[in-house]
Amino acid sequence: MAIRTILAPVAGTAIDQRVLAMAFKMAKRFDAHLEALFVAAEPQDAIPIVGEGMSGLIIEEMIRAAESETEKREVSGKAAYQAAFDNAGIDASDAPTAEAKPTCAWRKDNGREDETVARRGRLFDLVVIGRDPKEASASLTFDAALMETGRPILVAPEVAPTTVGEKVMIAWNGGVEAARAVTSAMPLLRTAKEVTIVSIGDVPYGRACGKALAEQFRWHGVRSSSRG
Incomplete structure (x- = not known):
């Protein structure tokens, strides 16, 4: 998109x-x-x-x-x-x-x-x-x-930043809502200089972890790191 x-x-x-x-x-x-x-x-x-x-x-x-x-x-x-x-x-x-x-x-x-x-x-x-x-x-x-x-x-934040979307953090739990948000944000992710995937605690059973998401991003030309 x-x-x-x-x-x-x-x-x-x-x-x-x-x-x-x-x-x-x-x-x-x-x-x-x-x-x-x-x-x-x-x-x-x-x-x-x-x-x-x-x-x-x-x-x-x-x-x-x-x-x-x-x-x-x-x-x-x-x-x-x-x-x-x-x-x-x-x-x-x-x-x-x-x-x-x-x-x-x-x-x-x-x-x-x-x-x-x-x-x-x-x-x-x-x-x-x-x-x-x-x-x-x-x-x-x-x-x-x-x-x-x-x-x-x-x-929109109270003060507009000089740049938009150069550094992106993704709060990832492997759920449907997170997956849809990531897909919608793909235009920003492709042009970002730095993308960090953050998971708090263990990803629930049956859901993909942040590392797996980072691996999939490579197919879109998105370089990212995973934490948590």
């Missing part, structure tokens, strides 16, 4: 800068297309459950407040995208180019952010996302990307 398309959800929060910084680095490294996705919440989804005794005026005010908050988030998210785009120096494009090169595009959808990211994320090779436990909506979106897209995700 090659990384040709990358999805980066943008929510109009402080997380956006680190997510976009990481996403643009990955797009440039793999000559991939990056889509920055902003999901505008529907007003009825953004307000609390309406009680029977709530007046129509109050409901209208809540809807307007929700719409205003969504607009502010969109402006903030697009500003973060524009700043990252200007800094990256790559082309904007909505369609594949004749030559392999990094491109990017801004996309806006309407609906629930977690549901939209889950649905759209299944179409991409990689999802770059941030995590903020203090924001409930961000946690829902993170969980959707992790559990419902079926795609590898890259969690």
Whole structure:
């Protein structure tokens, strides 16, 4: 598998800068297309459950407040995208180019952010996302990307590193989940300068050990060492 398309959800929060910084680095490294996705919440989804005794005026005010908050988030998210785009120096494009090169595009959808990211994320090779436990909506979106897209995700750290994936550590237990993670990460592993496989304790009976994984990596041109 090659990384040709990358999805980066943008929510109009402080997380956006680190997510976009990481996403643009990955797009440039793999000559991939990056889509920055902003999901505008529907007003009825953004307000609390309406009680029977709530007046129509109050409901209208809540809807307007929700719409205003969504607009502010969109402006903030697009500003973060524009700043990252200007800094990256790559082309904007909505369609594949004749030559392999990094491109990017801004996309806006309407609906629930977690549901939209889950649905759209299944179409991409990689999802770059941030995590903020203090924001409930961000946690829902993170969980959707992790559990419902079926795609590898890259969690953006608070400070974007200078390089990405030059040194890789694999936490290996010989299980199905670990095997799938390794397969998804193969584009990074092939280009890494150093790959270390770490196992804590004995690998359960019936599962391949880290040394066996290292031997298989040689068929992919991946040089690695095994510990544990």
